[in-house]
Amino acid sequence: MAIVEPGKRPGPRIERSRVFSKKFTRGKKTGYASLMLTSLVDMFTIIVIFLLMNFSANGEVLYMSKDIKLPDAYHGAQLERAPVISVSGDAVTFDGHQVASTDELLKGDVLGVPELEDALRDERRRYETIHAEDVEHPFRGLVNVQADRKISFKVIKRIMFACNQSGFGNINFAALAKEGEAPRKVALK
Amino acid sequence: MAGAAPQPHTKSGKKALDAEINLVPFIDLLSCCISFLLITAVWTQIAGLQISSSGGPPEPQQKQEQTVDLKLLLTDKGYQLTMPGAAVEIPKVASVSGQPAFDRRTLTDKLRTLKASLPDQTAITVQPEDAIAYDDLVSTVDICLGEQLRNVTVAPLN
Numbered sequence: 298m299a300i301v302e303p304g305k306r307p308g309p310r311i312e313r314s315r316v317f318s319k320k321f322t323r324g325k326k327t328g329y330a331s332l333m334l335t336s337l338v339d340m341f342t343i344i345v346i347f348l349l350m351n352f353s354a355n356g357e358v359l360y361m362s363k364d365i366k367l368p369d370a371y372h373g374a375q376l377e378r379a380p381v382i383s384v385s386g387d388a389v390t391f392d393g394h395q396v397a398s399t400d401e402l403l404k405g406d407v408l409g410v411p412e413l414e415d416a417l418r419d420e421r422r423r424y425e426t427i428h429a430e431d432v433e434h435p436f437r438g439l440v441n442v443q444a445d446r447k448i449s450f451k452v453i454k455r456i457m458f459a460c461n462q463s464g465f466g467n468i469n470f471a472a473l474a475k476e477g478e479a480p481r482k483v484a485l486k
Numbered sequence: 487m488a489g490a491a492p493q494p495h496t497k498s499g500k501k502a503l504d505a506e507i508n509l510v511p512f513i514d515l516l517s518c519c520i521s522f523l524l525i526t527a528v529w530t531q532i533a534g535l536q537i538s539s540s541g542g543p544p545e546p547q548q549k550q551e552q553t554v555d556l557k558l559l560l561t562d563k564g565y566q567l568t569m570p571g572a573a574v575e576i577p578k579v580a581s582v583s584g585q586p587a588f589d590r591r592t593l594t595d596k597l598r599t600l601k602a603s604l605p606d607q608t609a610i611t612v613q614p615e616d617a618i619a620y621d622d623l624v625s626t627v628d629i630c631l632g633e634q635l636r637n638v639t640v641a642p643l644n
Contacts, residue, residue, distance in 0.1 A: 334509045334513065335509075337513065338509055338512060338513060338516070341513065341516035341517070341520065342516065344516075344520050345516055345519045345520055345523065348519075348520065348523035348524065348527060349523065351527060351528070351529075352523060352526070352527070353528040353531075358532060359532055361530060367532070368620065368621040368624040368625060369625075369628075370533045370535055370624060370625075370628045371628055371632060372535075372628050372631040372632040373533020373534055373535050373628070373631075374533065374534050374535075374536065375533075375534065376532045376533065376534035377534065384620075441534065444620045445620065446619060446620055446621035446624075447619055447620070447621065448619065448620045449616060449617055449618065449619060449620070450560075450614045450615065450616055450617070450618045450619075450620070450623055450642075451616035451617070453620055453623065454616065454642050457539045457640065458539075460539070461539050466538060466539060467536070467538070468536070468537055468538070468539060469534035469535065469536050469537075470534065470535040470537060470620075470623075470624055470627065471532055471533070471534060472532070472533050472534075472535060472624050472628070473530065473531070473532065473533065474531040474532060474533035
């Protein structure tokens with residue numbers, strides 16, 4: 298036996314009738330459901346405004362590594378695009394290539410770091426070759442130093458010396474930019 | 487693509503005044519914008535503290551007669567601010583964690599006082615010991631820059 302929809306069912310004669318059959322025919326529901334898009338558009342607009350406010354045309358100047366935790370700075374300037382010397386607890390890298398071990402730099406009293414100096418001289422030569430005809434972009438000796446907050450000054454000193462020896466006298470210390478007044482971490486006596 | 491689709495005629499035959507804006511292309515545009523901005527977003531803001539090292543050429547000061555040779559030593563005992571004829575010791579104090587830490591607040595106050603008496607002074611030489619951490623060096627340079635001592639030179643202590 299066929300399954301039929303529950304409800305009133307007219308007899309075959311009434312179903313065929315032009316007058317009475319209309320009582321039993323039901324209106325078909327449309328298959329389209331209208332979606333409320335206004336709140337969605339509002340949300341999208343807010344997200345776009347938030348992202349536009351955070352937008353930086355400079356992009357990523359430094360590659361943030363897990364090994365390097367930068368200190369905070371409240372009065373820093375915008376970091377310019379320049380060769381980057383990264384100093385972690387394990388290694389010293391120049392533009393991503395390891396040039397020395399941090400432990401090596403902690404030993405001894407010699408100031409020079411020959412591998413780093415060579416890499417910096419190559420970089421300087423490359424820059425000067427590229428910008429040989431470009432008077433507007435002379436070599437400024439700009440270099441960014443990105444070091445972990447626990448690295449001792451002995452390592453930094455040797456890196457600074459290597460930079461000076463190679464003509465990179467314009468050193469920028471990288472730090473995390475913070476806004477507002479510096480927090481008072483020190484307890485008063 | 488219809489920007490606004492007019493409502494159909496009503497039963498009375500009058501045209502409805504309400505128009506429904508097609509939001510689909512607008513949503514498409516916003517989705518593209520969000521994707522682009524999320525991909526290109528820079529979440530960590532990096533600051534640069536410009537210093538000159540002791541071997542580099544010093545920047546000329548305009549009024550040499552109104553400036554002094556100001557040095558700030560960072561030792562394991564604390565700060566030592568020296569200038570010709572005077573020296574100020576700022577010993578380390580106990581931090582929140584109990585460890586001795588550099589007294590940045592007192593240094594800020596001292597530099598502010600000095601800057602008030604020597605408004606043309608922009609140069610300072612920061613001389614840390616070898617064992618001083620990069621964090622302490624950067625925070626000291628940051629304090630100097632905050633007190634308008636813009637020409638910071640970093641040199642080894644010995």
